[in-house]
Amino acid sequence: MNKDSRRMKAGLVAFVLALPVNVYAESAYDTLRNQVDSLKKQLEEVQESLKNYQSENVSKKDIAELKKEVREAGEWKNPNTLIHMSGYADVGYTDSKDGDGSFNVGTFSPIFHFQYRDLVMLESELEFGVEPDGETEVALEYLTVDLFLNDYMALVAGKFLSPVGQFRQNLHPSWINKLPSAPPGFGHNGAAPVSDVGLQLRGGFPVGGMRSNYALYVSNGPELNAVTEDGAEFELEGIEAEGFGEDSDGRKVFGGRFGLLPMPGLEIGISGATGKAAVTSLENELTETTSSLSNESRRDYDVYGLDFAWQYKAINIRGEFVKTTIGSASSGTTPSPKADWSTWYTQASYRFLPGKFESVLRYTDFDSPHDIEDQEQWTLGANYLFANNFIGKLAYEFNDGIEDTPADNDRWLLQLAYGF
Amino acid sequence: MKNSIYRQTVYILAPLVLMSVFPNRILAADYPAPGDFQQGAKVWAENCGRCHNIRGPRELRDDQWITTVFHMRLRAGLTGQESRDVLTFLQGSNTPATGAATPVKLSKTATAAVSGKTIYTQTCIACHGADGKGSLPGVPDFTGSKSPLSKDDATLTKNVLEGFQSPGSPMAMPPKGGNPDLNTDDIQAVMNYLREIEL
Known part of the structure; x- marks a missing residue:
């Protein structure tokens, strides 16, 4: 009886002693869980932000392509040789x-202009006209090579x-x-x-x-x-x-x-x-x-x-x-x-x-x-x-x-x- | 025969001798070399209309203006510097205005870095003239009863910032009058100046 009684006491003491530990463990678990949830939420927000950032901004590849387009536009805009008709x-x-x-x-x-930088320009004007008899007359009004000396x-x-x-x-x-x-x-x-x-x-x-x-x-x-x-x-x-x-x-x-x-x-x-x-x-x-x-x-x-x-x-x-x-x-x-x-x-x-x-x-x-x-x-x-x-x-x-x-x-x- | 050879030699050498009078040919390394925008506006305003109707800057692209201005350099007897100035003006004025209907916020105390008179003299005078009556046919008269100055400041500032086509004018005023450094305070200072002197 005493033996059983001691066992019961010992079990009761052990239960009483273990009770706060379990409560504490559950509390820590909840805390950790909340932290993980919070981190997951923050990660999702970061991922969403990154996604938005990537969609709103250009990549290095985009920038490279843009630079190429700008260079090509420059080629069109400002070459050494220009051809123009007026x-x-x-x-x-x-x-x-x-x-x-x-x-x-x-x-x-029509007047044709062919220009090389600011050095030389070739200019030519043709003149097309219709005669009273319906024939088309063509004449060279002028043709000059213009060398810009200074x-x-x-x-x-x-x-x-x-x-x-x-x-x-x-x-x-x-x-x-x-x-x-x-x-x-x-x-x-x-x-x-x-x-x-x-x-x-x-x-x-x-x-x-x-x-x-x-x-x-x-x-x-x-x-x-x-x-x-x-x-x-x-x-x-x-x-x-x-x-x-x-x-x-x-x-x-x-x-x-x-x-x-x-x-x-x-x-x-x-x-x-x-x-x-x-x-x-x-x-x-x-x-x-x-x-x-x-x-x-x-x-x-x-x-x-x-x-x-x-x-x-x-x-x-x-x-x-x-x-x-x-x-x-x-x-x-x-x-x-x-x-x-x-x-x-x-x-x-x-x-x-x-x-x-x-x-x-x-x-x-x-x-x-x-x-x-x-x-x-x-x-x-x-x-x-x-x-x-x-x-x-x-x-x-x-x-x-x-x-x-x-x-x-x-x-x-x-x-x-x-x-x- | 001897005389003939002599004559032919003179015909060929004479231009070369004359060319040597101006030996310091200026080859623009950064062709087309930049000119002075305001000086170009002045040369354009004072010369083109003497022979033909003014062609507005927006009629041609930048590259088309290069050949056109070089062609006109010969026709009108412009110097190289004048033609570079005109080219800078035309290329700087042919970009379309944004047309954005953005309301303009005006500061209550205009604090332009330089005076309205200085800005007007540097940026506006080529087309609007020293007397404000316009140096080109069709440019609005600031002194008349229908002066643009009768508009409210916000509208005027918006027109200057974005560029504006006046009815009958040979060209649209370029954004900021062609001077990219202008801000709303500068524009306000010019308007104040024009109203103060009561042109």
Whole structure:
């Protein structure tokens, strides 16, 4: 009994002693469990954050790909060699007082630029036109290699637009010319040279507080046409100054232009050229034949011009004068006295801002050795600028020449011109 | 024959002799070399419109402007530096505005680092003119009854920050007038200056 009693006491004591230990163990277990749960939760949050971070941010691979794209964009944006096409085109409708109205395609003139860094540029303008008989005419308006020598000078070699005056080298593109037609005397076979083949130095430099620009050139020069009615007496028909690929008279023409800008918006220019020219074709009105000539005597060729342009806010006023003189010849196949061609125009335009309408008024007086070509012209125009490089033009020419000649025929002109 | 050879020699050598007058050709090592933005805006504003309608910067991409400006350097008789300045201006102005309709928070006390007059002279004057009437056809007149200054400050600041196309203007004003360093305080200072002098 005692033995059992002692065992029971011992068991009771052991139970009592073990009881707090079990309670403590359960408490520690719960604590640990809570900590594990908490850590698991934190881990899940970290994993979620990491997942979000990875989805919101780029990896190194992404950055590498992006850098590659940027490099490739740089290649496109800024290579050493650049190729670019610009130009202009126009279509229109002409209705003259003594004729029927006709739709016409003026010109399509793409201009190509090929440039190597800031060292050299090749420029070329083609001119496509549709003749009245439907034939397509193609011409090389100019083709030059421009070598940029320094900040103030470039060497221009090839066929270039004549630097004499302003109209031909700067204003003839249809999206720039504010009227649908060129001033009489500034077109082909007029008083002002169109283009030439040779070498040219041009650029600009400051003069005190003013700016200036210049062009100096040596070229093959023009050729002359002569006409005869009876094969005995001859007269000069016209000057072809459109850039010939050979120097038929063996004497070069020297010329140039100097422009001064005494204040912003105002430019005053003086230009000229001198050299020799010879008759290369003869038109016989009696036999209605044209023949080429050789060994004609050289004649003096002199041309000079004055021009100005002034831009003040919405007002633009400009004008120029050009005179060409061909000396006499007493020997050769077509002896004839000297002859003068001269023309001048002044033009004013005003844009009604902030609208898109523009008004233009131009006066031109062209004098030729042939009275039938003399022309005095007033042109009144109204333009609508769909954009600064896309212009609708409506103009009326009041032409005054010898009666019943084209020079006396008033006409309406409508034109859509686009510069690209 | 002898004279002919002599003439031909002169024709070829004469340009080379003239070229030697300017022997120090500047080849831009970091072509296209950067120019001065504000000076470019001035040259662009003073020269392009004399012959043709102004072509806005956004009409062409950066690479297209390079060939176009070099072409015009020859046509207009610009110097190399002038053409680099114009190119910098055009390339810096042809990026489209963001167009984000973000309301602009203006500080009540503008604390621009430099005066409004200085900022206007450096950043705005090329297009807006010294008299505020606009140096280009179509640029808004600050002195007229329809002056943009009649708009509230928040609208004006937003227009300057993001760029703005005024009706009839040949180009949109580039964001921050083309000066990336401008902040809202600077813009506020310019507006205060323009209103104070009552153009």
